[in-house]
Amino acid sequence: MITPEMLEEPQKVTWCTGCGNFGILAALKKAVIELGKPIHEIVLASGIGCSSKIPHYIGGVNSIHTLHGRPIPIATGIHLANTNLDVIVHTGDGDCLAEGLGHFVHAARRNVDIAVFIHNNGVNGLTKGQYSPAAPRGYVSNTSPPPPGAPMDPVNPMAQAITAGATFVARGFSGDQKGLVNLMLEAIRHKGFAVIDILQPCVTWNRQLTWKYYNEHTYALEETGHDVTNKFKALEKAMENGDRYPVGVFYKVESPDLASGIALPEKGTLKDHTTDLKDVQKIIDDLLL
Amino acid sequence: MTMDITFNIGGAAGQGIDTIGDLLTQVFVQAGFYTFTTKDFESRIRGGYNFTQIRVSDIPIYASVDQIDVIIALSVDAVVGQRDNLSEGGVIIFDESIEFEDLEACHFSAPLEKIAREVGGNVKMMNAAALGAVIAVINFPFELVRQVLTDIFGRKGEKIVAGNVDVAKALYDLTKSNFTGTCKYNLETLEKGSCTDKLILTGNKALALGAIAANVKWISSYPMSPSTSVFQDIVGYSQQLKIGSIQTEDEIASLAMAIGASFAGARSMVTTSGGGFALMVEALGFAAMIETPVVIYNAQRPGPSTGLPTRTEQADLLFMAFSSQGEFPRIILAPKDPVEAFNVATRAFNLADKFQIPVMILGDQYFADSVMNIPRIDVSGVKRDKGKLARSRADPDYKRYLLTEDGISPRAFPGDKGKTIVSAGNVHREDGHITEDAEMRKLMVQKFMNKIPAIMTELNPPQIYGTAQADTTLLTWGSTWGAAYEAVKSLAAKGESINQLHFCDVFPLRTAKLREVFAQSKQVIAVEQNITSQFASLVRMHTGLAVKQHINKYDGRPMTPGWIISELEEGGIV
Ligand SMILES: Cc1ncc(C[n+]2csc(CCOP(=O)(O)OP(=O)(O)O)c2C)c(N)n1
Ligand code: SF4
Ligand SMILES: [Mg+2]
Numbered sequence: 001m002i003t004p005e006m007l008e009e010p011q012k013v014t015w016c017t018g019c020g021n022f023g024i025l026a027a028l029k030k031a032v033i034e035l036g037k038p039i040h041e042i043v044l045a046s047g048i049g050c051s052s053k054i055p056h057y058i059g060g061v062n063s064i065h066t067l068h069g070r071p072i073p074i075a076t077g078i079h080l081a082n083t084n085l086d087v088i089v090h091t092g093d094g095d096c097l098a099e100g101l102g103h104f105v106h107a108a109r110r111n112v113d114i115a116v117f118i119h120n121n122g123v124n125g126l127t128k129g130q131y132s133p134a135a136p137r138g139y140v141s142n143t144s145p146p147p148p149g150a151p152m153d154p155v156n157p158m159a160q161a162i163t164a165g166a167t168f169v170a171r172g173f174s175g176d177q178k179g180l181v182n183l184m185l186e187a188i189r190h191k192g193f194a195v196i197d198i199l200q201p202c203v204t205w206n207r208q209l210t211w212k213y214y215n216e217h218t219y220a221l222e223e224t225g226h227d228v229t230n231k232f233k234a235l236e237k238a239m240e241n242g243d244r245y246p247v248g249v250f251y252k253v254e255s256p257d258l259a260s261g262i263a264l265p266e267k268g269t270l271k272d273h274t275t276d277l278k279d280v281q282k283i284i285d286d287l288l289l
Numbered sequence: 290m291t292m293d294i295t296f297n298i299g300g301a302a303g304q305g306i307d308t309i310g311d312l313l314t315q316v317f318v319q320a321g322f323y324t325f326t327t328k329d330f331e332s333r334i335r336g337g338y339n340f341t342q343i344r345v346s347d348i349p350i351y352a353s354v355d356q357i358d359v360i361i362a363l364s365v366d367a368v369v370g371q372r373d374n375l376s377e378g379g380v381i382i383f384d385e386s387i388e389f390e391d392l393e394a395c396h397f398s399a400p401l402e403k404i405a406r407e408v409g410g411n412v413k414m415m416n417a418a419a420l421g422a423v424i425a426v427i428n429f430p431f432e433l434v435r436q437v438l439t440d441i442f443g444r445k446g447e448k449i450v451a452g453n454v455d456v457a458k459a460l461y462d463l464t465k466s467n468f469t470g471t472c473k474y475n476l477e478t479l480e481k482g483s484c485t486d487k488l489i490l491t492g493n494k495a496l497a498l499g500a501i502a503a504n505v506k507w508i509s510s511y512p513m514s515p516s517t518s519v520f521q522d523i524v525g526y527s528q529q530l531k532i533g534s535i536q537t538e539d540e541i542a543s544l545a546m547a548i549g550a551s552f553a554g555a556r557s558m559v560t561t562s563g564g565g566f567a568l569m570v571e572a573l574g575f576a577a578m579i580e581t582p583v584v585i586y587n588a589q590r591p592g593p594s595t596g597l598p599t600r601t602e603q604a605d606l607l608f609m610a611f612s613s614q615g616e617f618p619r620i621i622l623a624p625k626d627p628v629e630a631f632n633v634a635t636r637a638f639n640l641a642d643k644f645q646i647p648v649m650i651l652g653d654q655y656f657a658d659s660v661m662n663i664p665r666i667d668v669s670g671v672k673r674d675k676g677k678l679a680r681s682r683a684d685p686d687y688k689r690y691l692l693t694e695d696g697i698s699p700r701a702f703p704g705d706k707g708k709t710i711v712s713a714g715n716v717h718r719e720d721g722h723i724t725e726d727a728e729m730r731k732l733m734v735q736k737f738m739n740k741i742p743a744i745m746t747e748l749n750p751p752q753i754y755g756t757a758q759a760d761t762t763l764l765t766w767g768s769t770w771g772a773a774y775e776a777v778k779s780l781a782a783k784g785e786s787i788n789q790l791h792f793c794d795v796f797p798l799r800t801a802k803l804r805e806v807f808a809q810s811k812q813v814i815a816v817e818q819n820i821t822s823q824f825a826s827l828v829r830m831h832t833g834l835a836v837k838q839h840i841n842k843y844d845g846r847p848m849t850p851g852w853i854i855s856e857l858e859e860g861g862i863v
Contacts, residue, residue: 010711010720010722011722011723038706040703040704040705040706040707040708040709041703041704043553043703045549048714053723055711055713056711056713056722056723059709060709061709062703062704062709062710062711063710063711063712063713063721064549064552064579064711064712064713065712065713065714065715065723066545066575066714067545067571067572067575067714070541070542070545070571070572070575073537073541073542073545073546073549074545074546074548074549074552075549076535076542076546076549077507077509077545077546077547077548077549077550077551077552077553077557078549078550078552078553078703079549079553080507080533080535080546080550081506081507081533081549081550081551081553081554081555081557082553082554082555082702082703082704084704085553085703085704102538102539102542103538103541103542103545106537106538106542110535262533262534262535263527263528263531263532263533263534264531264533265531269704270506270507270531270532270533270550270555271506271550271553271554271555271702271704272554273506273531274504274673275501275502275504275505275506275530275531275532277502277668277669277671279529279530280498280501280502280530280668280671281667281668281669283498283501283526283529284488284498284665284666284668285665287488287489287490288487288488288665289315289318289319289440289487289488289489289662
């Protein structure tokens with residue numbers, strides 16, 4: 001049993017007051033407790049950014065705070081070396097959709113059994129508010145070209161994930177604790193590549209995608225009778241470019257995961273497997289003329 | 290008389306010259322000779338001009354040479370390309386379809402393709418035809434050919450074996466009666482050599498075997514010549530031995546995945562060439578920062594950029610030694626040949642685990658693709674040392690980066706009950722959580738550096754080849770060993786006072802022997818497959834000792850003993 005005390009933050013949280021990351025951290029803690037998995041079998045892998053500091057604010061859980069854009073391949077290696085672990089990636093929109101977009105698409109295509117939580121605040125928070133690949137067209141920031149701002153459309157992580165081959169795709173909102181905890185649980189338990197695009201207000205830099213904005217512009221997808229097994233409907237929802245953002249599960253199907261196609265031991269994990277030197281000697285001797 | 294004969298099989302890519310080469314090598318290895326085979330090929334799949342060069346001797350040989358005794362040409366280019374290198378008394382065998390004007394007695398136009406078609410019913414059997422012709426020219430017993438063809442094609446069924454043997458025999462008989470020249474080698478009397486080394490390996494293959502013996506459990510790579518065959522071979526063994534492998538989207542992901550797998554407890558490696566390594570550099574620093582072992586193989590090719598994809602150079606040494614921001618320990622090992630490569634691979638994994646650092650194996654195309662027959666590798670001596678591990682009992686106070694005297698903290702892995710493993714690429718505390726504390730920063734940097742004394746004692750010293758002391762010392766590292774070794778041997782035989790100081794473990798540099806040699810020798814000559822003598826630069830940086838004379842090759846083609854000798858002569862060194 002995991003208790004809230006076990007998860008107490010090992011160090012002082014450095015996020016700005018009111019930051020959307022707090023809601024994600026709170027939801028993560030609840031999900032970790034509810035998951036029912038031994039705590040030593042959970043691993044968090046994060047990239048670089050405000051969001052990626054999350055492993056330092058949750059105690060007792062294994063973690064690896066990696067490189068900007070690279071948590072997904074690192075998590076892939078961890079997962080395949082020990083498939084008993086539940087590997088959860090925390091990544092920013094800059095992390096995942098700029099430096100990491102290639103890895104994201106390939107991980108989805110491989111249907112690697114990890115959960116990826118994108119803290120999507122539309123900005124590069126930690127480097128002081130530059131427009132991220134998720135910033136809307138026209139977003140004005142200190143590095144976007146002269147007004148009217150970012151001269152390009154944002155990356156659509158949901159659509160990218162669905163078309164690339166992810167088998168669980170959802171959108172969450174940091175302000176909707178209950179919904180987010182449930183999505184996290186479902187994503188972690190899902191066998192295959194699971195993505196949650198989490199709307200996360202950055203109160204310091206983003207004056208456009210605010211708490212107020214999201215509170216007014218989100219709606220529960222579940223209530224619309226959406227069929228989560230229909231890829232084209234899911235894509236349609238992901239492409240919904242109107243005034244309101246659907247929140248909930250967009251797409252969920254079963255498909256062989258990456259591990260099932262890798263030469264892993266039948267029993268036990270790769271990490272605990274040892275090659276028998278006799279087999280190696282045989283391979284060598286078979287090469288002898 | 291010692292026998293030292295070189296065959297050059299040339300043609301276009303896709304014509305099967307590799308197969309003829311393999312067959313020929315096997316015939317001679319079977320017959321008890323030493324062989325050394327190099328491959329010279331262009332970066333293309335069809336056409337062009339490629340060759341395989343096989344040197345055969347009854348004494349150990351370690352390099353290819355310039356003089357060719359028998360040319361087997363499947364295209365005009367193959368004649369034109371090598372004619373000038375033909376030794377006195379040499380022979381050129383070519384397919385009769387090649388129009389050739391000034392025929393000399395040493396030229397033999399053979400109906401290779403015709404006989405393959407007529408007798409074997411398959412053009413592919415041209416390989417066997419060529420083999421039959423060559424063996425007849427040097428008066429070698431046909432029986433060995435029969436044996437080798439049976440061994441090789443046995444798996445494909447009796448019909449294929451019989452076809453190949455018949456084709457080879459037809460050409461053998463035809464050559465015996467029609468070839469009017471004489472080859473300077475008549476091996477009729479010299480039937481069997483004394484060499485019992487029956488393992489035919491490239492440097493790359495030996496590395497792959499070393500890696501599986503070392504219990505590699507993870508490999509993630511992206512194809513890049515000349516490294517790819519290591520990846521292919523290990524993937525080939527993966528089902529049998531249970532090795533996780535992925536061809537990644539790029540080299541950034543390759544090293545990132547390998548680090549992830551190693552962090553979780555699996556011995557991991559990546560294979561690449563310089564351009565791919567360039568993409569790995571950020572992750573290299575990450576592995577160092579989180580003290581997670583990983584083995585990186587760079588098979589060098591001439592750069593910068595795409596350079597010459599299928600050719601050789603040793604110009605990535607300083608890049609490997611100093612790549613990444615920040616300062617941290619790393620080890621670079623540069624095996625000279627397949628024998629050493631197997632040991633280097635097993636050592637690399639042990640060193641990486643022991644010191645929890647990245648270990649790099651630095652090869653090059655010449656090392657990677659050259660083939661030697663070596664003694665059977667006995668794996669019973671292979672040791673697997675996982676380094677310092679945390680005790681398995683639960684330990685709520687476990688600290689992954691515990692400060693210790695030797696800088697090495699006991700490792701534990703996610704999944705270990707009762708421990709929390711926390712790692713970060715940021716500067717971190719002993720428990721792995723990040724910090725900006727100045728004192729902790731200093732302690733963690735010192736922790737890295739505290740590993741170096743033990744690394745130094747663990748690395749192998751350089752080797753002196755030839756006399757213990759000499760007026761002239763050739764300073765070499767990695768794959769240039771063989772050519773320099775033979776050059777030294779032949780110069781010493783002529784009375785020159787010359788020896789060789791050779792490094793396999795190139796970084797961090799062990800300096801004691803260098804200081805000794807610089808004090809003893811009148812002149813130390815750097816012999817390197819690059820233009821700036823990168824190893825000599827490293828020597829100077831670490832010892833202040835300056836190499837004043839240099840022999841550098843940077844045309845992408847390997848050195849030969851003859852080339853080194855002529856460079857030494859031209860430089861007035863010998
Ligand atoms: C290779 C590399 N490039 C740039 C940076 C600088 N950097 C740190 S965080 C960051 C952006 C973070 O944005 P995001 O991933 O959205 O995280 P947030 O801070 O918004 O949570 C950048 C560019 C870096 N650490 N590494
Ligand atoms: S800068 Fe933005 S994302 Fe970063 S901690 Fe502050 S509010 Fe949160
Ligand atoms: Mg962001």
